[in-house]
Amino acid sequence: MDIFGRKWRARIGNVLEEFVDKIEKEGKLKYNWVKAVDWSSVRVYDLSQPLSHLSPPFPTYPPFEFKWIKTVYEHGVGAQYIMTPLHIGTHMDGPLHFDPAGLDIGSIPVEYWVGEGLIIDISDEVSDLDIYTSELIEKKAKSYNLEIKEYDILVIHTGYHRYAWYQPTADLVRYMLKHPGPIKEFADWLIEKKIRWTAIDAASQDHPLNTVIRRIRPDIVKEFEEKHGKPIQEVMPWPENYQLMHTYLFPKGILHVENAGGEIEDVVNRRCVIAAFPFKFMGGESAFCRLVAFCSD
Numbered sequence: 001m002d003i004f005g006r007k008w009r010a011r012i013g014n015v016l017e018e019f020v021d022k023i024e025k026e027g028k029l030k031y032n033w034v035k036a037v038d039w040s041s042v043r044v045y046d047l048s049q050p051l052s053h054l055s056p057p058f059p060t061y062p063p064f065e066f067k068w069i070k071t072v073y074e075h076g077v078g079a080q081y082i083m084t085p086l087h088i089g090t091h092m093d094g095p096l097h098f099d100p101a102g103l104d105i106g107s108i109p110v111e112y113w114v115g116e117g118l119i120i121d122i123s124d125e126v127s128d129l130d131i132y133t134s135e136l137i138e139k140k141a142k143s144y145n146l147e148i149k150e151y152d153i154l155v156i157h158t159g160y161h162r163y164a165w166y167q168p169t170a171d172l173v174r175y176m177l178k179h180p181g182p183i184k185e186f187a188d189w190l191i192e193k194k195i196r197w198t199a200i201d202a203a204s205q206d207h208p209l210n211t212v213i214r215r216i217r218p219d220i221v222k223e224f225e226e227k228h229g230k231p232i233q234e235v236m237p238w239p240e241n242y243q244l245m246h247t248y249l250f251p252k253g254i255l256h257v258e259n260a261g262g263e264i265e266d267v268v269n270r271r272c273v274i275a276a277f278p279f280k281f282m283g284g285e286s287a288f289c290r291l292v293a294f295c296s297d
Helices: 015-026 134-143 172-177 184-193 218-228
Strands: 042-046 065-070 079-083 091-093 114-121 153-157 197-200 255-258 270-278 286-296
Touching: 091 270, 114 134, 134 184, 197 270
Parallel strands: 114 153, 153 197, 197 255
Antiparallel strands: 042 286, 065 079, 091 255, 091 286, 114 270, 270 286
16 A cells, blocks of 8 residues: 555556566665775765755746744744745655656665666757757767666756756746756656666756746747747647646656756766665655765766
């Protein structure tokens, strides 16, 4: 039974649920990551963005709010209260965000959140409103003699974290509304490769114009069409591409971290052990997380 009292059975082709099923049948798994990192000289890199009341919410979402409910000078203890959407700051989108039949994020074993993976830098190949492809990712990996393996974690460095709210080069229009993104070809490639989960240094793993932004910012749509020389519905037709990195991939168990950043530029084009630890939110559709990479030089 899952937390909702449903008799649970792994769906065929869902990499997350097949992983959970394996743990339930075989018990704790053992890992050999010595080929990925030299554990005698590992450094830990924080690939997370800071979170505060200044963090911008995704368009149409409410902001992060906090207040002091107790203070040391009055109550002898400091305590804060927060009210926030989960889709702000560095966070892991869980299955229930778009897949009602999926697992709640707190029920996913901690082993799923850590494993070998690659941080691939495409920042020199993409600009505002571009579409990136599996071919680009594979080309970049090959140029650094990196092999993309089944069940890898894939972190994509577009460079757009440089425009996040906390950066000296902050530009929230570019960061929230104009970052590059993929289309269905890329999602199909992730399924074929059996990628475990991805992370992106931008507001969404989807192309911004495959989200609600297409509806609320017609001026950005016009800019996209001028750049690509075609109507947007011809380049990225809906409903096929509408939030496909969520609606299409979550039933396949391929989740993602959004708003990566931090020290990401220090670990690009490397194989590392990568982890994102969401808080154990039972019944949760998503959760804030700390995205980290364990790498050796």
